Amino acid sequence: MTDAVLNLSHLHKSFGALKATDDVSLTLMPGEIHALIGPNGAGKSTLIKQIAGGLRSDSGTVEFAGRDVTPLGTVARARAGLGRTFQISSLAMEYTVLQNAVLGALGQEGGVMRFFRPVMKDRALVDRALAALERVGLVDQATKRTADLSHGQRRLLEVAVALTLAPKVFLMDEPMAGLGASGSKRLTGFLDDLRAEAPILLVEHDMDAVFALADRISVLVYGRVIATGTAEEIRRDPMVREAYLGSEDAA
Amino acid sequence: MGRETVLNIVLFAMLPATALIALLLDEPFIITLVTKAAILALAGVGLNIALGLGGLVSLGHAAFFGIGGYAMGILASHAQSYTPLMEVPFLIEGTKSMLIIWGVAITASALAALAIGALSLRTTGVYFIMITLAFGQMLYYFAISWPAYGGEDGLSIYIRNDFPGLNTLDPIQFFAIAFGVLTVVLFMAARIARAPFGLALSAARQNAERVETVGLAPFRLRLVAFVISGAVTGLAGALFADLNRFVSPTMFSWQTSGEIMVFIILGGVGRLFGPVAGAALFILLEHLLGGLSDYWHVYLGLLLLLVVLFARGGMIGTLAGREVAHD
Numbered sequence: 264m265t266d267a268v269l270n271l272s273h274l275h276k277s278f279g280a281l282k283a284t285d286d287v288s289l290t291l292m293p294g295e296i297h298a299l300i301g302p303n304g305a306g307k308s309t310l311i312k313q314i315a316g317g318l319r320s321d322s323g324t325v326e327f328a329g330r331d332v333t334p335l336g337t338v339a340r341a342r343a344g345l346g347r348t349f350q351i352s353s354l355a356m357e358y359t360v361l362q363n364a365v366l367g368a369l370g371q372e373g374g375v376m377r378f379f380r381p382v383m384k385d386r387a388l389v390d391r392a393l394a395a396l397e398r399v400g401l402v403d404q405a406t407k408r409t410a411d412l413s414h415g416q417r418r419l420l421e422v423a424v425a426l427t428l429a430p431k432v433f434l435m436d437e438p439m440a441g442l443g444a445s446g447s448k449r450l451t452g453f454l455d456d457l458r459a460e461a462p463i464l465l466v467e468h469d470m471d472a473v474f475a476l477a478d479r480i481s482v483l484v485y486g487r488v489i490a491t492g493t494a495e496e497i498r499r500d501p502m503v504r505e506a507y508l509g510s511e512d513a514a
Numbered sequence: 515m516g517r518e519t520v521l522n523i524v525l526f527a528m529l530p531a532t533a534l535i536a537l538l539l540d541e542p543f544i545i546t547l548v549t550k551a552a553i554l555a556l557a558g559v560g561l562n563i564a565l566g567l568g569g570l571v572s573l574g575h576a577a578f579f580g581i582g583g584y585a586m587g588i589l590a591s592h593a594q595s596y597t598p599l600m601e602v603p604f605l606i607e608g609t610k611s612m613l614i615i616w617g618v619a620i621t622a623s624a625l626a627a628l629a630i631g632a633l634s635l636r637t638t639g640v641y642f643i644m645i646t647l648a649f650g651q652m653l654y655y656f657a658i659s660w661p662a663y664g665g666e667d668g669l670s671i672y673i674r675n676d677f678p679g680l681n682t683l684d685p686i687q688f689f690a691i692a693f694g695v696l697t698v699v700l701f702m703a704a705r706i707a708r709a710p711f712g713l714a715l716s717a718a719r720q721n722a723e724r725v726e727t728v729g730l731a732p733f734r735l736r737l738v739a740f741v742i743s744g745a746v747t748g749l750a751g752a753l754f755a756d757l758n759r760f761v762s763p764t765m766f767s768w769q770t771s772g773e774i775m776v777f778i779i780l781g782g783v784g785r786l787f788g789p790v791a792g793a794a795l796f797i798l799l800e801h802l803l804g805g806l807s808d809y810w811h812v813y814l815g816l817l818l819l820l821v822v823l824f825a826r827g828g829m830i831g832t833l834a835g836r837e838v839a840h841d
Contacts, residue, residue, distance in 0.1 A: 315727075341729035353727070355720040363724075366717050369710055370728025376738065381708040388710075428728060 266329060267292055268462050269314070269432050274323035276309055276486075283309040284320070285486035291432060296454065296463045298473045301483035302506075307466050308350065310483065311436050314464070315347050316340040328431055341370065346430025346461070350437045352417040354409050360420055361405040364392035367427030395426040399453070414441040419450070431461055439469040451475055474498075482506070518834035522787045526700075528794065533689045545685040546757070551797040552692045553753045558777035558789025559696070559703055560746030565775070566784030567707055568739040569719030573771050574630065574646030577653045578744040580766035581626050582619035582751025584657065587669040587761030589615050594672060612675040612682070612691070615752055623748020624741050631740035635733055647768055654766035668762025675756055682756075692753055696790075699746055704786050706742070715739050747774070776814070780821055782828030791829045 267290035276284040283306045291297045301307055312318035314325060316337035324333045332340050341347070354363050365382060368391040369375055383389060396402045399419040404412065412420065418438055425433060438454070439447045451472045454463060458478075467473050473480065474494045481491040482503050490500045497503055529552055536544035557579055564570040592599050592608025599606040609615060634645045658666050674682040682688050706712050718725045718732040725732050755761045764770065773796070781792030799817070803810035825832045 317723075337723075337726040338729055338731045341727055347727050349723075349727075353721055353723050355717040355724055357720055358717065362713065363717075366713060366725070367728045369714060370725075370730050375710050375714045375730055375735070377710045378702075378706050378712075379709055381705075382710040382713045383708070385710070424724075424728065 267326075268328055269464060270324075270326040271314065272324050272326070274310070274313055274325070275321040276306075276313060276318065277321055282486045284313060287323070287483070287486070287488050289481050289488060289491060291462045291464050292478075293462055294458055295478040296458045296465055296476045298465045298467060298477035298480045299483060300467065300470075300473055300480060305483040306486040307483055308436070309486075311347075311434060311466060314434055315345060341428070344428075344431030345434060346425035346428045346432065347434045348418075348421040348425050348436060348438055350440065350466075352414075352421055354417060354420060354424070356408075356410040358409055359405065360396065360401055360407050360409055360412065361389070361392055363409055363420055364395050364405075364423050364427055365389060367395070367424035368392045371428045391427055395423040396420075398426060399423045400449075415443060415446050418442055419446075422450070422453075433457070433461055433463040433465075435463055436466045437468060438465070439467055439472050447472060516834070518785070518830065521830060521834050525787050525790050525794070526697075529696075529790075530689075530693055533686060533693075537686050542685045545689050547797055547801060549685065549689040549692050549757055550754075551794045552689070552696045553750055553757060554774070554777060554796070555790040555793035556692070556696045556699055556753065557747045557750035557774050558781070558793055559699055560743050560748075560750060561774050562743075562778050562784065562786075562789050563703060563706065563746065564736075564740050564743035565778055566788065567712060567719070568715050568736050568743075570635070570736060570740060570743075571643050571775075572634075572646040572740070572743075573643050573768065573775070574634075574648070574650035575744070575747050575774050576766050576768060576770035577630065577646075577650045578623040578627060578747040579751035579754070579770055579774070580653055580657065580763070581623045582748035582753075583755035583761045583765040584663065584669075584751075585619040585622050585748070586615045586675070586752040586755040587671065588663055589618060590671045590675055591663070591669050610673075610675045612677045612756065615675055615756075616749055619748045619752035620745045623751070624745040626748075627741045627744025628737070631737045631744070635736050635740065647771070650766060650768055650771055654763055654768070657763035657766050664762070666763060668760060668764075671755075671759045671761075674759055688757070692757070695749065695753065699749070700786065700790075703746075707786065711735070711738070776818060778828075779818065780828055782830030785828065785830040788828055788830050795829065 269291035272288045274284050274287045287310060299307055313320050316335060324331055327343055332343055365388050368388040372388060393402060396405055399422050401416065401419055401423055404416060418441055422438060439450060442450060447469055454476055457463065477494055479491060480494060480497045481488050482497060484506045489506060490497060490503050529548055533545050533548045561575045564572050589608045590610055593610045599608055630649045634642055637645055663669055676682060677691055680687045714725060714730050715735045718735050722732045751765060777789045777792030777796055780795055781788035799814055803813050821828055
């Protein structure tokens with residue numbers, strides 16, 4: 264068995280009496296899409312923050328490519344190769360689409376303490392940014408202000424910025440939200456290929472996408488992982504059906 | 515060429531044009547006013563790097579303005595009294611050389627900005643405003659209670675400092691020095707805004723989370739911006755002291771911090787020439803309205819209110835429209 268790229272073991276996080284994350288352990292193997300699903304309030308967002316570094320865990324460890332990153336913050340974990348996209352688009356809204364992508368390229372290539380040469384004339388950075396925009400189909404919008412993009416386009420830009428980072432792991436928080444049926448389908452196809460570059464931990468509400476993409480699915484309810492398995496196993500799991508899929512009867 | 519570029523060129527040319535006309539009309543006082551506007555604009559360009567580009571609302575930039583001023587005052591006062599600054603462990607003499615004084619002013623204010631920034635930048639929002647204000651006030655009271663350099667009375671320097679090849683006591687020549695410095699710093703500020711550092715710094719203002727997620731630390735970016743900003747304002751302080759041939763604790767006062775911020779708000783926050791437009795307008799109003807009434811600040815306040823309520827982009831924003839994302 265190959266080593267996991269991302270390895271969470273026994274993560275805990277409580278807010279007062281509320282156990283937002285309760286002994287969560289899961290792994291992300293090379294080349295896989297591991298989907299994390301769960302009803303609202305299950306603690307998905309909390310867990311994502313614990314993985315990305317924005318929220319300190321009460322106990323447990325986060326290992327990343329064989330390295331313990333538990334004590335590191337967001338910046339160091341991004342440098343270590345974690346490419347995150349946000350549920351609610353988190354972009355520099357005054358910038359053009361291209362500038363946002365160049366910012367990602369700059370984060371990846373380094374050299375931010377340069378004060379003289381115009382960054383938008385840096386061929387290497389701009390090419391890397393354009394390549395990422397091209398891949399998500401935003402290259403035509405490159406000179407548009409990010410604030411003027413549609414909601415769905417912003418989601419794609421989030422993905423493009425993550426691509427510029429050439430990360431070792433993608434951590435995607437509901438990338439399909441707001442894309443509409445055709446956009447969602449397109450992105451599903453894209454992520455399908457992307458897993459060969461780097462594995463994806465995918466938090467998603469769009470069950471069609473989850474069941475189409477995920478090699479493995481983990482179900483989070485009240486901060487606990489109640490089941491992990493293939494799409495088929497999760498569909499059949501009685502606890503999952505009761506806790507989460509129950510009303511949908513999705514078989 | 516965009517409207518803002520045209521406007522910038524007009525604003526830029528306005529200062530030397532006014533000075534030259536004043537020279538022809540033999541009005542040295544007007545030249546001094548224009549020089550003052552150029553120096554105050556320089557202080558504003560400094561603050562604008564932190565405030566406009568970095569979103570750091572510092573109400574303590576008088577600290578750097580004052581440090582620059584006192585760097586000039588202390589060095590020149592020792593030179594004019596022929597007493598060394600210190601003899602142990604090694605001899606440091608005063609100097610009347612403007613270039614050396616600028617170097618000291620820039621270094622001292624950059625170091626102060628590094629220390630103040632390292633502490634203040636751990637806070638954000640209103641706490642950042644308050645803590646920078648507190649540091650400014652600390653230096654103000656320190657200057658007041660420092661008898662060796664005049665205390666409350668300040669320091670008078672009898673003769674303006676030397677600049678190689680120029681007679682600095684001639685108003686138009688001193689104006690040329692101040693305007694030259696302003697030009698160089700404006701050029702550098704424009705480059706910084708478009709450089710990788712500027713892109714990341716401005717992104718950190720718009721969305722710090724985004725910057726962290728691409729692996730860049732907002733704190734480092736802001737600290738470097740604060741140091742550059744403080745150093746420029748410190749240089750302006752040294753020039754301002756030289757203009758007046760006088761240094762006093764007023765340079766450290768929070769009103770000074772406020773005035774520098776007023777230039778930026780009047781002219782346009784984050785606009786390259788915002789501080790130039792703002793400082794020029796400020797001096798114009800001070801001269802015109804100040805002649806009518808001692809309470810001319812009432813009208814300034816009214817104008818500021820109107821700008822904040824109805825013209826958020828300041829003069830530049832009103833005349834040139836919304837800033838275009840440059841690429």
